[in-house]
Amino acid sequence: MPEEFIQKLKNLLGKNLLEYSVGRRNRIFVKVKNGYHREVVGLFLEMEAHLSVISSVDLGEELELVYHFEIKPLQVCLKTSASKAKPTIETISDIYPSAAWYEREAMEMMGIDIANHPDPRHLFLPDDYTEFPLRRY
Amino acid sequence: MFEKLVNYCRMKSPWLLHVSCGSCNNCDIEVLAALAPRFDVERFGGVLKPNPRHTDIIVVTGIMTLKMTDVLKRLYEQTPDPKAVVAIGSCAISKGIFRETYASYGPADAVVPVDAYIPGCPPRPQAILHGVVTALSALWGG
Amino acid sequence: MDMIVQIGPQHLALAEPERFKIHTEGEKVVDVEMAVGYNHRGIEKLAERKTFEQDILLVERICGICSMSHPVAFTQAVEDIAGVDIPERANHLRMIIAELERIHSHLLWAGIAAEIIGIETLFMYIWKDREFVLDQLEIITGNRNHYAWNTIGGCRKDITEEHFPGLLTAIEVVERRTEFYIDSFLRNRTIKARLIGTGVLPKEDARRLCTVGPTARASGYAVDVRKDDPHLAYNKVEWEEIVLDEGDNMTRAKVRLLEILESAKIIRQAIQALKELPEGDIAVPVKEVPPGESVGRYEAPRGEVFHYVKSNGTFYPERLKVRAPTYANIQAVPIMLLGDTLADVPISLASIDPCFCCTDR
Numbered sequence: 118m119p120e121e122f123i124q125k126l127k128n129l130l131g132k133n134l135l136e137y138s139v140g141r142r143n144r145i146f147v148k149v150k151n152g153y154h155r156e157v158v159g160l161f162l163e164m165e166a167h168l169s170v171i172s173s174v175d176l177g178e179e180l181e182l183v184y185h186f187e188i189k190p191l192q193v194c195l196k197t198s199a200s201k202a203k204p205t206i207e208t209i210s211d212i213y214p215s216a217a218w219y220e221r222e223a224m225e226m227m228g229i230d231i232a233n234h235p236d237p238r239h240l241f242l243p244d245d246y247t248e249f250p251l252r253r254y
Numbered sequence: 255m256f257e258k259l260v261n262y263c264r265m266k267s268p269w270l271l272h273v274s275c276g277s278c279n280n281c282d283i284e285v286l287a288a289l290a291p292r293f294d295v296e297r298f299g300g301v302l303k304p305n306p307r308h309t310d311i312i313v314v315t316g317i318m319t320l321k322m323t324d325v326l327k328r329l330y331e332q333t334p335d336p337k338a339v340v341a342i343g344s345c346a347i348s349k350g351i352f353r354e355t356y357a358s359y360g361p362a363d364a365v366v367p368v369d370a371y372i373p374g375c376p377p378r379p380q381a382i383l384h385g386v387v388t389a390l391s392a393l394w395g396g
Numbered sequence: 397m398d399m400i401v402q403i404g405p406q407h408l409a410l411a412e413p414e415r416f417k418i419h420t421e422g423e424k425v426v427d428v429e430m431a432v433g434y435n436h437r438g439i440e441k442l443a444e445r446k447t448f449e450q451d452i453l454l455v456e457r458i459c460g461i462c463s464m465s466h467p468v469a470f471t472q473a474v475e476d477i478a479g480v481d482i483p484e485r486a487n488h489l490r491m492i493i494a495e496l497e498r499i500h501s502h503l504l505w506a507g508i509a510a511e512i513i514g515i516e517t518l519f520m521y522i523w524k525d526r527e528f529v530l531d532q533l534e535i536i537t538g539n540r541n542h543y544a545w546n547t548i549g550g551c552r553k554d555i556t557e558e559h560f561p562g563l564l565t566a567i568e569v570v571e572r573r574t575e576f577y578i579d580s581f582l583r584n585r586t587i588k589a590r591l592i593g594t595g596v597l598p599k600e601d602a603r604r605l606c607t608v609g610p611t612a613r614a615s616g617y618a619v620d621v622r623k624d625d626p627h628l629a630y631n632k633v634e635w636e637e638i639v640l641d642e643g644d645n646m647t648r649a650k651v652r653l654l655e656i657l658e659s660a661k662i663i664r665q666a667i668q669a670l671k672e673l674p675e676g677d678i679a680v681p682v683k684e685v686p687p688g689e690s691v692g693r694y695e696a697p698r699g700e701v702f703h704y705v706k707s708n709g710t711f712y713p714e715r716l717k718v719r720a721p722t723y724a725n726i727q728a729v730p731i732m733l734l735g736d737t738l739a740d741v742p743i744s745l746a747s748i749d750p751c752f753c754c755t756d757r
Contacts, residue, residue, distance in 0.1 A: 140476065140688075140689075140690055141476050141479070141690075142476065142625075142627075143625075144476070144690060144691055146689065167606050167619065168606045169606070169693075169700065169702045169719060169724075170702055170704075170717065170719035170723075170724075172704050172715070172717035174706065174714075174715050175715075183704065183717075185691065185702065185704065187624070187625075189624055190624065190625070192625065192691055192693070194689075194691065194704075213606070214604060214605060214727070215605045215606045215724060215727050217727075218723070218727060226440075239433075240432060240433060241432060241433035241436040241756055242320070242433060242436065243320050243321055243433075246320070250356055250357075250438060250441055251440065251441060273406055274411065274412055274413055274435075275413070276413075276434070276435050276436070276437055277435075277460075277753065278457045278458060278459055278460045278463075278753050279411060279412055279459060279460040279461060279751070279753045280457075280459075280460025280461070280463070280541050280542065281460070282411050282412070282460075283411070283460055283461065283504070283541075284540075286411070286523075287523065287527075290520060290523035290524060290526075290527070291520050291523070291524045292524060292527050302408070303408075304406075304407065304408035316435075317437060319434060319435060319436055319437065320436070321405075321433050321434045321436070322405060322413055322434045322435075325404075325405045325406060325413070325434075329406060350457075351453065351454055351457055352437050352438075352439075352442065354442060354445065355437055355438040355439075355441070355442055356438050356441065357436050357437050357438035358437070358438075375457075375542065376460065376540075376541060376542070378540070
C-alpha cells in the first residue's frame with residue numbers, strides 16, 4: 118500500500134518529488150520542490166485526507182514546512198522548504214481552512230513568509246514581539 | 255475591639271478569586287477538587303467568586319506568561335484592601351520545570367506581592383486547604 | 397441593539413485564560429472573535445534543551461488532565477525512531493492507566509458541564525465519584541495526576557496481583573454511578589432543555605475543519621486513533637467506537653458518558669490479559685536514539701494528540717512539535733455559537749471540552 122501511494126506521487130510530480138522514505142507502522146515521509154505542494158494537497162483533498170497539523174523546522178540554511186496528513190491507513194508527512202534568505206511558501210488555507218491557524222503559528226515562530234494568507238496576525242505571541250523563538254541562530 | 259471582631263469575621267469567611275496565569279491546569283483542578291465533597295473548603299467559609307471587587311484572597315497559579323501578566327496586575331489593583339495573595343504550585347513559586355523559558359516574566363512574586371506559598375506539583379487539596387487556613391490566621395488571626 | 401460581550405481572560409466559566417469577543421444583536425450571537433496565547437509557555441523550545449528522558453516529564457506537564465496522553469504519544473514516536481518494540485505487558489499497563497485517565501477526565505467534564513448549566517448538586521455528586529478513580533491512580537502510580545508512568549522502552553512500574561481487587565471494585569462502582577448519570581442527563585427536564593438543539597455542528601463542517609475526538613464523533617465524523625492507527629493493545633481487546641449523528645451539546649455529552657462504559661470494559665479485559673502475561677517484563681533498554689524522525693499519535697479524552705519528533709543522533713531532540721486536540725476543535729467554535737443566544741455560549745464553549753493549556757503549550 119505505501120508503494121502504490123509513492124508511485125501515484127511519482128506519476129503526478131515526476132522530478133519535482135525530491136525524496137521519499139517509508140518508516141515503521143505506515144509512516145511515509147515525502148519531500149517536494151517549493152511551489153508544487155499545492156498540487157499534492159489538492160490530490161489529498163480528493164482522497165479525503167485529514168490534516169492533523171503543519172510543523173516548521175529550521176534546517177540551518179533552509180526553513181522547512183511539514184504538512185501532516187492521515188489518508189487511512191497511512192500517515193503522510195509532506196515536506197517543502199525555502200531558503201532562509203527568502204523563505205516564501207504559498208498558503209493552503211483555501212484548500213484546507215483549518216490550515217490558517219497552523220500557518221499563523223509557523224509565521225510567528227519560525228519567520229516563514231506564507232504568501233496570500235487571509236489573516237497574518239500573531240497567534241500565540243504578543244503583537245509587539247519581534248523575534249522568532251524557534252529559529253536556531 | 256471592633257477591629258478584632260471584623261478580623262474574626264474576615265477569617266471565618268474568605269472569598270477567593272482564582273486567576274490562572276499560564277499553568278498546566280492541574281493546580282486549578284485541585285483547587286476545584288477542594289470544593290468537592292471529599293475535601294470541602296466551604297466548611298471553612300470559603301467560596302469561589304468571579305468578581306475581584308468581592309474577594310479577600312487572590313489564588314494565583316502558573317508561570318506569569320507574556321500576555322497574562324498585565325491582566326493579573328489589573329485584577330490585583332481592582333481588589334479592595336485588605337487582601338492576600340496565595341501562590342499555589344511549583345510554577346507560581348519558582349517557575350518549576352519551565353525555569354528557562356522565554357515566555358515568562360518570572361514567578362508570581364516578581365509581579366504581585368505574595369503572602370503565602372503552597373508547594374507541590376500539584377499540591378494535594380488537603381495541602382491547599384491547610385495553606386489557605388494558615389495564611390488566614392497568620393494575616394488576620396492576630 | 398448591538399453589543400460586544402467579552403468573555404475575558406479571567407472568567408468563572410473558563411478554568412483557563414483565553415479571550416472571546418461575542419458580537420450580539422439583541423440576545424442572538426452574530427460573530428465570535430477568539431484570541432489565544434494567554435497560556436503560552438514555550439514548551440517546544442524548552443524540549444530542545446532537555447534530553448529525551450527529561451522531555452517525558454516536560455511533556456507530561458503540558459496539561460494536567462491529559463497527563464498520560466502526551467508522554468505516550470512522545471515515547472511512541474521516540475521508540476519508532478529507535479526501532480524498538482516494547483513488551484506486551486508494557487502495552488497493557490499503559491492502556492490501563494490511559495483508560496483510567498479517560499474515565500476521570502470525562503467525569504470531570506460532566507461535572508463542569510452540570511455546574512455551568514447551574515445544577516451544582518450534580519457537580520458535587522460527580523466529583524465525589526471521580527475521587528474513587530483518583531484513589532486507584534494514586535495507589536498504583538503514586539500521584540493523583542502527573543503519573544511519570546512511561547519511560548523510553550516501556551513502563552517504570554508494574555500492576556500486580558495485589559492491585560487487581562481494588563481496581564475491579566472501583567470500576568464496578570464507577571460503572572453503576574455512570575449509568576445513573578446517563579439517566580439524569582437523558583431524562584432531567586432542565587438538562588434536556590439546555591442541551592438539546594444548542595451548539596449544533598453539522599457533519600460537513602466537522603469534516604471540512606478536520607475536528608477530532610468526541611466533538612467530531614458526535615457529528616457523525618468517525619475519527620478515533622484507537623481504531624484508525626492501532627497502538628498499545630487496542631486491537632487485542634473488544635470495544636466499540638461511539639459515533640452519533642445530531643451534533644448538538646446533548647450528543648457530545650452522550651458520547652462522553654457512553655465512552656466511560658467502554659473504557660471500563662477495556663480495563664477489565666486488560667486486567668484479564670495481565671494475569672496471563674509473565675510479571676516483571678515491562679521495559680526494554682534503549683541506549684541511544686539514532687538520527688531520524690517519526691510521528692506519535694494517541695487518542696486523548698479530547699481527541700487526537702499528535703507529536704512529531706526529529707532526532708539528530710545526539711542526546712537532545714532536534715525538534716518536537718505538539719498538536720493538542722483543542723487546537724483543531726477550537727476552529728469549529730464560531731460555527732457552533734452562531735445563531736444561539738448569549739446564555740448558551742458558556743455551555744457550548746465547554747462542550748468541546750477545551751484545554752487551552754494544551755493549545756497554547
